[in-house]
Amino acid sequence: MQIKNFLIDESLKELTKHHTVVLPIACYQTTITQNIHGYIPLHWHDEIQFVLIVKGEAIFQINEDWIVVREGDGLFINSGRLHMAQEKDQSGCVYICLNLSPYFVISQELYTTYVKPYIQATNLPYLYVDANEIWGKNILDAILEIYQSIEQKPQYYEIDITMQLTLIWKNLIDNGFKLEYVQTEVLKSKRMKEMLSWIHQHYAEKIMLEDIARAGQLSRSECCRYFKRFLKCTPLNYVIDYRIQKSLYLLQQGDSTITEVAYQVGFNSTSYFIKEFRNSMNMTPLAYKKNKMHKDEAGFVY
Template sequence: MQIKNIAVDQNLKELTPHRTVVLPLACYNTTISEHINGYIPLHWHDEIQFVLVVKGEAGFQINEERIAVRKGDGLFINSGCLHMAEDKNNSGCSYVCLNVAPHFILSQELFATYIAPYIQATNLPYLYIDASEPWGKNILDAVANVHQLIQPPPYYEMDITLQLTLIWRNLIVNGFRLEYDQTEMVKSHRMKEMLHWIHEHYAEKITLDHIARAGQLSRSECCRYFKRMLNTTPLRYVTDYRIQKSLILLQQPQSTVTEVAYQVGFNSTSYFIDQFRKSMNMTPLAYKKHKMNDG
């Protein structure tokens, strides 16, 4: 099994280039359990994303909302929205993921009318794509077609652009009532600022005051943001993020558990071991040995 890892910057923006050699898009199959964490961690990107679940069932979180997507159905995730995914009920979930730069969907002349209003709207972070609806089936069939066209037959670039136009037309033909809420924009920005600060400083001592200050919030409002958007506390998020970072370090042959604990910001090896066991259902040393044996 190939273990995969999504590289993100300090602001949780995914660093993976979503493009083929010549086109600003990427289309690939993702098996959730093959990720290094066992799930797809929270991240965002400028590209629009379409998902087609081909096996099992996935649980997605997009901004504050959680939704389950079953085999055969899919999801539209808008540009700039925080999202994560996990396998539901150990179903072995896998899905086709299509990421495409907004400017590539339609010609420049049509962008302002048919693309910009949708990616700027604050009431459209995602859309469930139901395969039993004609418009939904059209979109999902087109996503599957793009996935096949990535293995380039002649003129595949033009064929892909035709499929993208079909996808977008079926998406917007439903006549969404778009909204632009400044409060929602500020809330998203503040959340990203707090996460950015944590990801820059996770190896240091972090307090609730530090995190709240990064988002220009009070301590209580900071806690409400994390509870509402991530269903956790700020300091619990810090601990979980430190454990995520430790997974890569533990796979380095020369690393020790104590060294890794301090590198990711724990000031006690025993506390690191305790928190790692609660998160991963094994000790850091057992995880390290398991990965060394896999290698």
């Protein structure tokens, strides 16, 4: 089993380059639990994303909403939206992920008319793609075709992919979804990203609620409401969770002690770090470190 580290920057923007050698797209299979965190952490990217669940079920968060996606169904996630994923009920969830630049969906001459309005719509952070709907099945079949084309690379497969992308987008916009544009929704997303970005830049320092609120130009109470709305937790609980996430990589480095890791990620007490780590990971940092070393010796790839 390969354990993957999901790379994002301080603003939560994903650092993975979503392109093949010649096309500004990426299409690959993901097993959620093989991520270093055991789930796909909160992030965003400029690319639009389509997901096809091929095994099990997944719970996706997009902005403030939580959605269960069933096996055989899929999801469209719009450009720039905060999202994360975890498997549901230990179902061994595996999905095909298609990420692509909005500018590559259809020809540039048609972008302003047929793509830009959907990218900018504030009421379209995501769309559930139901295999029981004709338009949904067409999209999901096309995702699978693209995945197989990239894997097998038959002659002219790049042309085949562009044809499938056009089919996907036509079915997406042809389902009758009514677009809305509300500036306050844009501002909410911007403020949330700014607060999360500030936390990710300063997580190793002493952090107060006032600091986080100031980053989003909000009052303390409004800051708490934003985190409850978007993440179902308090700002300071998010800081603790993020520090635990950052500690996982450090614990895999053989020369780091538990105390060193605790202070590097912002905990001012080793015992408090161990307590919070156990609450989050259901094991102590030392057990996690030993488990990692054992897997290394057994030939696992990280």
